Amino acid sequence: MTEPPNAVIDRMMLILGAFDTDRVLSVSELARRTGLAKSTVHRMAGTLLEHGVLERSGVRFTLGLRLFELGERVPRKLGLREAALPYMADLRAATRQTVHLAVLDGTDVVYLEIFRNPEAPPLPSRTGGRLPAHATGVGKAMLAFSPQRVLDEVLRRGLRRVAERTITDPAMLTRQLRTVRANGVANEYEESGAGIVCAASPILNIDQTVAGAISVSGLSGRLDLRRMTPAVRTAALAISRTLGART
Amino acid sequence: MTEPPNAVIDRMMLILGAFDTDRVLSVSELARRTGLAKSTVHRMAGTLLEHGVLERSGVRFTLGLRLFELGERVPRKLGLREAALPYMADLRAATRQTVHLAVLDGTDVVYLEIFRNPEAPPLPSRTGGRLPAHATGVGKAMLAFSPQRVLDEVLRRGLRRVAERTITDPAMLTRQLRTVRANGVANEYEESGAGIVCAASPILNIDQTVAGAISVSGLSGRLDLRRMTPAVRTAALAISRTLGART
């Protein structure tokens, strides 16, 4: 319809995307995963190398520092993270659990920052990690306060199951989002991973659009969600406030 | 000599690089800064948009979340940062100053992580920021322990002045690096910015190659470098040790 897009950039993103699973890949492996000709990968990797987008690791390749450099300049991250940082520290200190900061990207959630607690059990989430919005606490918190077309898109794509208890029923999701919208807090019970529960609350811009969300997560046995709710909600409101103040 | 490289990727990196100074740019501004035709920028920005490498901000453009996502997967960052984090926290607590973690990228230094102290004065350094190695404490610490050809390349490119007291004399730099190599610590006196001093120490891999460097920085009046030296050195050695242990 709208295409034809730029094929070279498509191919390049295919190559970079191949590093989703493994951190270091050879030319042949890249060619196999991307479906590109080996010579194409070879040549392309060469120029990406010159730009620091890729780096050599022996004879194989790795994502390069230039990507990190560019990634640190992304505005969506910068403002929100800066505003949230002190409150995330407070929240971790108060709850002694893991604190997450995330934004919505299309129908996915991307984690901007994670404050872990040495005392708390390690969780599998990673900074820069991506999960379907409907399967996470922060995702549901943001969806509940997003325009209808965002939810439509989520439903259109289908509620992919990522854990045993992921919500896959559209009616169930819509119902939950209604109560989330009323309470300002979303709970998650092992929907993104086994044993993990969390309470999340949205961060709003001055114009009431969604900027992101924070959450407190822990293991289902050890964490009493109801006790976390007010703290998460309070922190989210505080971040929203400082976000508005600095405009 | 070795080229011809891929022109499309070159142009794309030109566009992304244009966001060095400003965070949000229009098609016309991009065309002007990159020297590309407006139609080329327009089309290219469109496909970058589809990949999330760029995002819209009204009618203008911004670096996109996908870059952040990819940047967080860069191996050079991942391992070192993880190993260094706890020691950086200790160092900040012990010195009540700003702690930096950096790696060497060509002849530049790139900051991987910065631990600021609310009590300490804010410094201009930024995560993902880039500075010439010869102009910074962490840079000198790493150069002193790098193979000769790295220093050769630094000298070949010329010692660019970034602050009033930046070292621009090759002989002076070489002399300093010799004592750095002997002491395991590099000092910086307002060479990267006015009023800023720092003590830095290199982090080495098991094979004695340079992995990165950490530093303690502060304002020249308030910070006694000599008192910082042992702490920085100790932390750097500790990080080197845990880095080696996890191989």
Add this chain to the structure above:
DNA sequence: GGGGTGTGTGCCACTGAGTGGAACACTTCA
């Protein structure tokens, strides 16, 4: 009003840059 000058967007003939098959040099393993 009009007529600057700034946007963003769309079109399309031209051509040279990117493609990928094939061939090569090396290792590794059997």
Add this chain to the structure above:
DNA sequence: TGAAGTGTTCCACTCAGTGGCACACACCCC
């Protein structure tokens, strides 16, 4: 000794990307 993997190089073909041009707006000032 060969088979199967790797990375690298070459090069004729052609199709994808280019950028000049033109258009649709939105300003602001005379």
